[in-house]
Amino acid sequence: MKRVTSYEIWLKEEAIPIIEGYGIEDVTALPRKPWKRTGGAGAYIELRGMEGFTGMYVGEIPARGALNPENHLYEELIYILKGIGATEIWSAGDNGRRMHFEWQQGSLFAIPLNTRHRLINGSNEPALFLAVTSAPLMIDLLHNIPFVMGSDYKFRDRFDGETDYFVPTNNRKEVGGFITWETNFIADARGALVDPSEAKGLGVMITSFDMGGSTLVGHIAEWPVGRYHKAHYHQGGAILLILRSEGYTLMWPPEAGIRPYRSGHADRVVKVNWREGSVFSPPSGWFHQHFNTGNEPARQLAFRYSGESGNYILGCWRALNKEGVRASIRDGGTLIEYEDEDPQIEKDFAAGLKNNGVAIEMPPVSYRDL
Known part of the structure; x- marks a missing residue:
């Protein structure tokens, strides 16, 4: 019998579709359902080759809306599939100081580890993004979702409020x-x-x-x-x-x-x-x-x-x-x-x-x- 991992249990508890296979022909066409945790909609993707090393999901931000703020102890890269908008970033306890940057279709960025963040849709149509994470490794290592999603530790070596953090470099x-x-x-x-x-x-x-x-x-x-x-x-x-x-x-x-x-x-x-x-x-x-x-x-x-x-x-x-x-x-x-x-x-x-x-x-x- 296949052993069920802590990450797999968490995916099912999220109550959104989980799509499997070797590949997906069009991630923008996947069935998405309302996602209580994020305040948007989405679907998880579990491909054969991911093997518990990486996680992936498609997220939807409602028109002129925003996702719920969150932070987590896993890394996350986000690619914008459709739409325009912005992301707010801040660290818990930093006197409410926030920074934001704008994105469009084709934009790619990293969420600094364990920073509070939320994605905001700037258009009259739903915005879509693809996220790849290290969530399987962290969740299977710690077996504690409240800690993974609720720690207030600040990784200052990753992000310390730099105003030029999201300015493209050469x-x-x-x-x-x-x-x-x-x-x-x-x-x-x-x-x-x-x-x-x-x-x-x-x-x-x-x-x-x-x-x-x-x-x-x-x-x-x-x-x-x-x-x-x-x-x-x-x-x-x-x-x-x-x-x-x-x-x-x-x-x-x-x-x-x-x-x-x-x-x-x-x-x-x-x-x-x-x-x-x-x-x-x-x-x-x-x-x-x-x-x-x-x-x-x-x-x-x-x-x-x-x-x-x-x-x-x-x-x-x-x-x-x-x-x-x-x-x-x-x-x-x-x-x-x-x-x-x-x-x-x-x-x-x-x-x-x-x-x-x-x-x-x-x-x-x-x-x-x-």
């Missing part, structure tokens, strides 16, 4: 082979600058971001029309949200091998179709590979653990370095080079592009013996 540096952007607010992730990262694939661009001094961070990735990423694997818990274009992602377990079709394990390959608003999460150790079949560059927003500040957990630092997603499995990494992948993968991609009237832009490949 603080970019190279960390572990990636460009990392330290900023607590991105005005529009759909158009934010991304940097070359061709170790992940031809024309791939990736910029990591650190927000709020959190261990819960992420990156923005983009790649051209007619191309796809190299397959790789890593720890579970990562969540991918599509910001632009259409395509699909293949995922398969390690026992299916590097070339699952050739080895007779085609039935183990999971295909998740995606478009703007889709989310999915590869399980731990599963190879996964992203394919752009649309007529514009694909862009995705990834939420995951780790951070430049040194807050590395779950082996994520190893996964970002020599033995990780940028190094070939031939060199002890977790990435499949184009020359080593299953030939059926590019054949299927070319067929999908043809159906959409898009030309393939992949370089010629000479497949190697494994």
Whole structure:
């Protein structure tokens, strides 16, 4: 019998829908129900690859309304799916001093750990947002919801009332082979600058971001029309949200091998179709590979653990370095080079592009013996 965790018990007590699967085609279309705790509406999302490492939900703010103030001992990143508005931030006992910042569709920001906050809708239509949290880790560790949601401790190292805290920065540096952007607010992730990262694939661009001094961070990735990423694997818990274009992602377990079709394990390959608003999460150790079949560059927003500040957990630092997603499995990494992948993968991609009237832009490949 499956053990039920403290986090799973809490989700059911919240009395809103819980949506499961490998992926969701459109998070804005999920059924949402009134949510007593927040004062809005929402739905939780529990994807196969989240594995109790990350939590996720879609929240709705009523037209010209606001959510209830809250604070919590878990980290939270918020992406605005629809609408315009503002967020108020303050710490309990700070003489009522509050600060606020405005957001729009495409905005991305972190809620500083355990600060009081509320989201305010500035439009005549409901506003929607996607939130990714570390709630499963904290709730399963402490088993005490009143403490997680009711502590008044102030993490001054995270947030101390700085008036420029949510002013976008251009603080970019190279960390572990990636460009990392330290900023607590991105005005529009759909158009934010991304940097070359061709170790992940031809024309791939990736910029990591650190927000709020959190261990819960992420990156923005983009790649051209007619191309796809190299397959790789890593720890579970990562969540991918599509910001632009259409395509699909293949995922398969390690026992299916590097070339699952050739080895007779085609039935183990999971295909998740995606478009703007889709989310999915590869399980731990599963190879996964992203394919752009649309007529514009694909862009995705990834939420995951780790951070430049040194807050590395779950082996994520190893996964970002020599033995990780940028190094070939031939060199002890977790990435499949184009020359080593299953030939059926590019054949299927070319067929999908043809159906959409898009030309393939992949370089010629000479497949190697494994």
